[in-house]
Amino acid sequence: MITLNSISKYYETEAGVVSALVNINLSIGESEFISIMGQSGSGKSTLMNIIGCVDRPSKGQYLIDNIDVGTLSDSNRSRLRGKLFGFVFQSYNLLPRLSAIEQVELPLLYQQIDNRKERAIQALISMGLSDRIHHTPNQLSGGEQQRVAIARSLVVNPKIILADEPTGALDTKTGLEVMRIFNELVQKQGISVIIITHESNIAEQTNRIIRISDGKIIEDTDKIVKVKA
Amino acid sequence: MTILDGLQMAIRSILANRTRSSLTILGLLIGVSSVIALIAVGQGAQEGVKARISNLGTDLLFIRPVASSSGNVRGSANSGATIFAEDAEAIRNASIPGILHVAPQLNFNAQAIAGENNQQVSIIGTDHEFLPARDLIIESGSFISEKDVKNSALSMVLGSDIASSLFLEDDPIGENVRLSFGGGRISFNFRVTGVLQEIGGESQQDNYVFIPVTTLQSRIRALRNTSGNTIINQITLRSSPGINQDSVSTLVSDFLTAHHNKQEPDFTITSQTQLLEAASKVNAVLTLLLGSVAGISLCVGAIGVMNIMLVSVTERTREIGIRRAVGATSPDIALQFLLEAVTLSVCGGLIGIIVGIAGAELVNEKEILGEVMTTVIQPWSIILAFFVAVIVGIVSGIYPAYRAALLDPIVALRNE
Known part of the structure; x- marks a missing residue:
């Protein structure tokens, strides 16, 4: 479904050019449950941003369903991002003043999708938040906020959910609950979930682990499996 | 995103920051109302002098020696x-x-x-x-x-x-x-x-x-x-x-x-018409002067709107990042900030009209410093002041909106 061909990303800083990603080759299909692991500064967030069409690579080709993302305008990338990807962040990234239902409606609003209320309520119910619909973030627990964020990422029926340290701010029990939800999405709805994490016990719950160090992929269990097969 | 959705969002974020929004509106309000009230005062003075001259009758000519x-x-x-x-x-x-x-x-x-x-x-x-x-x-x-x-x-x-x-x-x-x-x-x-x-x-x-x-x-x-x-x-x-x-x-x-x-x-002949014209000229200058002073305060109000919108963009960088992440395009973001600026200006303009008319009516026929003040509210001054306020809102919203739209979503999201 998505293919990265020789993707590199440089940043120009005062100290010179810094490479965040070097020659990354990667392809991801449907119903995959992937974790990207690496130390901070290894380039895993940059990789996720490029996959999610938030950032553009400095070099290389990025194909989504055979569309070359590099050729799209900023607005078209925004639309593609809104349609294909759902984002979940470590710090939830909810807007402070909106109620849960309004948070979930937001992506629908930007994509001019009708039945916003019904779809948002549906997404919140599927996250077990039926009694939290009109609560604002400061009235919700961390786990509940993250579930609102997942509902927001799900409401547009994305093909891929990108989650940056989704369990990082949660206690173990709530973290496991979030992972269970992701697993269910992969199994039942055919969505691919990509998680960035540095916790091995979280990564172990996924089906494929990609390890990154200094902007390079040093391990991809998918390839190992394929090689073994 | 439709304009209606955007407007709803704009009103929400204006209401979320009540104190700041009211102060911004106040700036424009003072500008708009002073344009209306001061032009009414200038026009009132003009009508007063005209009435005084017409008191003598308009068909008069005066011959005076030189x-x-x-x-x-x-x-x-x-x-x-x-x-x-x-x-x-x-x-x-x-x-x-x-x-x-x-x-x-x-x-x-x-x-x-x-x-x-x-x-x-x-x-x-x-x-x-x-x-x-x-x-x-x-x-x-x-x-x-x-x-x-x-x-x-x-x-x-x-x-x-x-x-x-x-x-x-x-x-x-x-x-x-x-x-x-x-x-x-x-x-x-x-x-x-x-x-x-x-x-x-x-x-x-x-x-x-x-x-x-x-x-x-x-x-x-x-x-x-x-x-x-x-x-x-x-x-x-x-x-x-x-x-x-x-x-x-x-x-x-x-x-x-x-x-x-x-x-x-070896004499001069002055007609009442000429006197009226001369008096009108003097008063037109007075009205222009008062209008200019009011215009300056309207400009200050406009700068206030721009200032607040710029602060708002900086403050809400993270919000912009989140909105971009869930699918908002640059034009969506620009529209949101522009609508906020315009909504603030329209509010300031409308309240300013009411305050301006009320102010002009309040001093009308009242004795101030021994002179009976007459004010005549000019419909054109109301329309002018309102449209200037709205245009000012659009103009002072464009730059902050442009800044917001240009924000890199990555930078915006990383902003804590």
């Missing part, structure tokens, strides 16, 4: 003054078309003594045509008659204020008033024949005493020059209503220049 300076020799007293009592008579007899009434006017001060009352009065020496020329109405008795003029009669007509200050509650008709001129060296007893109706307003006409010009002419030698003519201050002409005053003025000017045996007029 001092002659021929040969660089300044003549003895009065020799430079160049209109005479008999000029009025001559113009009247010339039957110039478009002229209804001609009245001479000789201004003079005297001491008036009536019974125990003794006061300084302003005298106008004139003839029977002064009443119709100035459109005055007699309250009781009669005005100076043609016969009074012919006989240089010792009769007088009083303005309403002077009548009540000399005679209090008593009826002055038939009473005697002693007028003494030149510090008491010359004095005559005059009989009151009439009292004028009150004119009111700012006009001083209620304070005048009217006597036949011929009486002054014949009894006070000092008023006559060597050729026996009496120099007067002014001749009032009343033209036919609606007639072109400029052409009447030219006819009179030509006649009088010829009558004086001169090449160039």
Whole structure:
């Protein structure tokens, strides 16, 4: 479904050019449950941003369903991002003043999708938040906020959910609950979930682990499996 | 995102920051309301002056002397003054078309003594045509008659204020008033024949005493020059209503220049229309001045809107990042901030209109520093102020909106 061909990303800083990603080759299909692991500064967030069409690579080709993302305008990338990807962040990234239902409606609003209320309520119910619909973030627990964020990422029926340290701010029990939800999405709805994490016990719950160090992929269990097969 | 959705979002974030939003609106409100109120004050002053001038009647022309300076020799007293009592008579007899009434006017001060009352009065020496020329109405008795003029009669007509200050509650008709001129060296007893109706307003006409010009002419030698003519201050002409005053003025000017045996007029003719125009010009400048001051405060209000929107963009960088992440395009973000700026300006504009009208109405007809203030609200000033406020909102929203739209979503998301 998505293919990265020789993707590199440089940043120009005062100290010179810094490479965040070097020659990354990667392809991801449907119903995959992937974790990207690496130390901070290894380039895993940059990789996720490029996959999610938030950032553009400095070099290389990025194909989504055979569309070359590099050729799209900023607005078209925004639309593609809104349609294909759902984002979940470590710090939830909810807007402070909106109620849960309004948070979930937001992506629908930007994509001019009708039945916003019904779809948002549906997404919140599927996250077990039926009694939290009109609560604002400061009235919700961390786990509940993250579930609102997942509902927001799900409401547009994305093909891929990108989650940056989704369990990082949660206690173990709530973290496991979030992972269970992701697993269910992969199994039942055919969505691919990509998680960035540095916790091995979280990564172990996924089906494929990609390890990154200094902007390079040093391990991809998918390839190992394929090689073994 | 539709405009309606955007508007809803804009109103939400304006309400979320009530204090800041109200202060921004206040800035524009002061600007818009001061434009409306100050233009109303300027316009009110203009209408006031127009009304004062029109009080005298709009069909009037005034002939006044100009001092002659021929040969660089300044003549003895009065020799430079160049209109005479008999000029009025001559113009009247010339039957110039478009002229209804001609009245001479000789201004003079005297001491008036009536019974125990003794006061300084302003005298106008004139003839029977002064009443119709100035459109005055007699309250009781009669005005100076043609016969009074012919006989240089010792009769007088009083303005309403002077009548009540000399005679209090008593009826002055038939009473005697002693007028003494030149510090008491010359004095005559005059009989009151009439009292004028009150004119009111700012006009001083209620304070005048009217006597036949011929009486002054014949009894006070000092008023006559060597050729026996009496120099007067002014001749009032009343033209036919609606007639072109400029052409009447030219006819009179030509006649009088010829009558004086001169090449160039040695007098000036001012029409009421010209006075009105001059007064209008002065007031237009005043209105412009007041409007400019208000305009400056409107600009300051606009800068306030831009300032707040820029702060808002910086403060809400993370919010912009989140919105971008869930699918908002750059134009979506720009539209959101632009709509916020416009909503603030429209609110400021609308409330400003109400406050401006209320302010203008509040001072209308009120006495401020001894002057009765008149305000006239101009519909065009309301429309102007409102549209300027809205345009200002759009203009001051564009730059912050552009800044917001340009934010890199990555940077925006990383912003803590």
